[in-house]
Amino acid sequence: MKPLSDQNHYEILETHPTATKDEIERAYRLALATYSDDSLAGYSIFSKGDAAALRERIEAAYRVLSDSRMRREYDATLEVDREEDLPPAKPSAPLIPVEPAGAEGSLPSQAPAFAHIDDGVGEFDGERLRHFRIRCGMEIEDIARVTKIGPTYLRFIEEERFADLPDPVYVRGFVTAYANCVGLEGKDVAASYMKRFENDHRERRRGRFFESR
Amino acid sequence: MGDKLSKLATRLRGEPSSSGRAQLIPVGGGKGGVGKSFIVANLAASLARMGHRVVAVDGDLEGANLHTCVGISRPRASLADFVAQREEDLGKLVLDTPIPNLQLIAATDGNLATPQPKQSRRVRLMRELRELDAEFVFLDLGAGTHAAVMDYFMIGDDGVIVIMPEPTSVENAYGFVRAAFYRRLRLAMASHDMREIVTIAMDQRNERGIRTPLELLHEIQTLDPSEGARFVETMRAFRPRIVINGVRTAEDIKLGFSIQSVCRKYFGIEAEYLGYVNHDELVRRSIRARRPLIDVYPRSDAAIYISRIARKLLADAEAGQPHEGSV
Numbered sequence: 325m326k327p328l329s330d331q332n333h334y335e336i337l338e339t340h341p342t343a344t345k346d347e348i349e350r351a352y353r354l355a356l357a358t359y360s361d362d363s364l365a366g367y368s369i370f371s372k373g374d375a376a377a378l379r380e381r382i383e384a385a386y387r388v389l390s391d392s393r394m395r396r397e398y399d400a401t402l403e404v405d406r407e408e409d410l411p412p413a414k415p416s417a418p419l420i421p422v423e424p425a426g427a428e429g430s431l432p433s434q435a436p437a438f439a440h441i442d443d444g445v446g447e448f449d450g451e452r453l454r455h456f457r458i459r460c461g462m463e464i465e466d467i468a469r470v471t472k473i474g475p476t477y478l479r480f481i482e483e484e485r486f487a488d489l490p491d492p493v494y495v496r497g498f499v500t501a502y503a504n505c506v507g508l509e510g511k512d513v514a515a516s517y518m519k520r521f522e523n524d525h526r527e528r529r530r531g532r533f534f535e536s537r
Numbered sequence: 538m539g540d541k542l543s544k545l546a547t548r549l550r551g552e553p554s555s556s557g558r559a560q561l562i563p564v565g566g567g568k569g570g571v572g573k574s575f576i577v578a579n580l581a582a583s584l585a586r587m588g589h590r591v592v593a594v595d596g597d598l599e600g601a602n603l604h605t606c607v608g609i610s611r612p613r614a615s616l617a618d619f620v621a622q623r624e625e626d627l628g629k630l631v632l633d634t635p636i637p638n639l640q641l642i643a644a645t646d647g648n649l650a651t652p653q654p655k656q657s658r659r660v661r662l663m664r665e666l667r668e669l670d671a672e673f674v675f676l677d678l679g680a681g682t683h684a685a686v687m688d689y690f691m692i693g694d695d696g697v698i699v700i701m702p703e704p705t706s707v708e709n710a711y712g713f714v715r716a717a718f719y720r721r722l723r724l725a726m727a728s729h730d731m732r733e734i735v736t737i738a739m740d741q742r743n744e745r746g747i748r749t750p751l752e753l754l755h756e757i758q759t760l761d762p763s764e765g766a767r768f769v770e771t772m773r774a775f776r777p778r779i780v781i782n783g784v785r786t787a788e789d790i791k792l793g794f795s796i797q798s799v800c801r802k803y804f805g806i807e808a809e810y811l812g813y814v815n816h817d818e819l820v821r822r823s824i825r826a827r828r829p830l831i832d833v834y835p836r837s838d839a840a841i842y843i844s845r846i847a848r849k850l851l852a853d854a855e856a857g858q859p860h861e862g863s864v
Contacts, residue, residue, distance in 0.1 A: 327751055358795035365795030368708045369803050458724040460660045461688035507664035
């Protein structure tokens, strides 16, 4: 999410670099109407000063993009910027992790499209637990109050700071209680989470073993 | 294993799984009287007429009226029974309506002293809602932005916000988005300090001078980049869907696009413009007849617009995520 000051002309008009002249025109008219002083959509959000500044950016964008020659030159500067850019940022992980595909990948991978309908089954990691907590409108402290588990451990569970968590037998209990508290099947969630925890636990023990030799 | 595969295949086909996990659609709007219950009743009836199993849940324990909109005058069971722990199984509170495939959970006869469920009960309720045997579960929310309403709105990333083309409604709708946005954000922040900053920013005249969500993002990114990343991710997942109700002019129709733009530029969130319903005298008549418009006047303009929105909801559900683009 870029601040307005960093947005290019296309982003300001909320259109795209391959937009036709008509599309640019429509986008401009909508933007003007949206950020006029008496706009129903804008008046309660933007102050007069902010709206005026936005309109200035909109006019500047339209001046360039509505003129074919100026637009070509502007596009060229965008290309240069793009080449000079660092490698494109990795899109951040979806808030709801998508379950891995069936068995040995024999079925087509589950489309991320299903991501927002989280039905509470499948694999669980700290992130997905956190997502359910948010959906329940609960803070870490609320979970702590109900489960009597320290907020620090709950936070470590969400952040998967496995090394900072106690022995697996405790963690399993913690995760079960946490999951029950946010309306999930505690036992299933813990089974899934503990696989991740125990993998890590094993790795760490192996690490220590080699260190001690 | 076979069971797991069949479940996955069912989900890939976009059908409800055998365990009956429903698609939950909370419907709010901040202001009372903008037609939330009317929209819920009619979207639910519309999907039911298309052959989908729908449960419409009245989430307004202090101003229940969804039952009237779907043609039930005196519900014999109510969500209040669940809140008061008289009934543990939400499924038992589901009532048949005169419309095939459409069922209702009413919210009448609430306890005036303690109408709202306690938090643990609320969590239980959300779990039970997911378990209802239906493809779609609509949750009609009350007016205002208090915690109980906002929590229900957060059961999905893409709840529906109903807005009328009037200043009061638009202002309250932004208030609603703002409340949902900050609440979601505060819950997402891992550290106590960052949560404190979000809480400070929620006071719109805060002494830190944080005026907009973007300024808050900047502040958090500066103080703690990993929390900043969480902020951005939380915003990306939040995709409210807008319905403009009571449209009379072309300007009113465009309002949806303008609100979409303001959400993008001010909150940094992608709202979807789901559609609009025109002002229609038959709407009033259907409400007086205490039946969904879709049922009494299926050929009316407003009914046609509502069906269009219902089809879009269906497409969203099948695609699994809200569609962008034009109405």
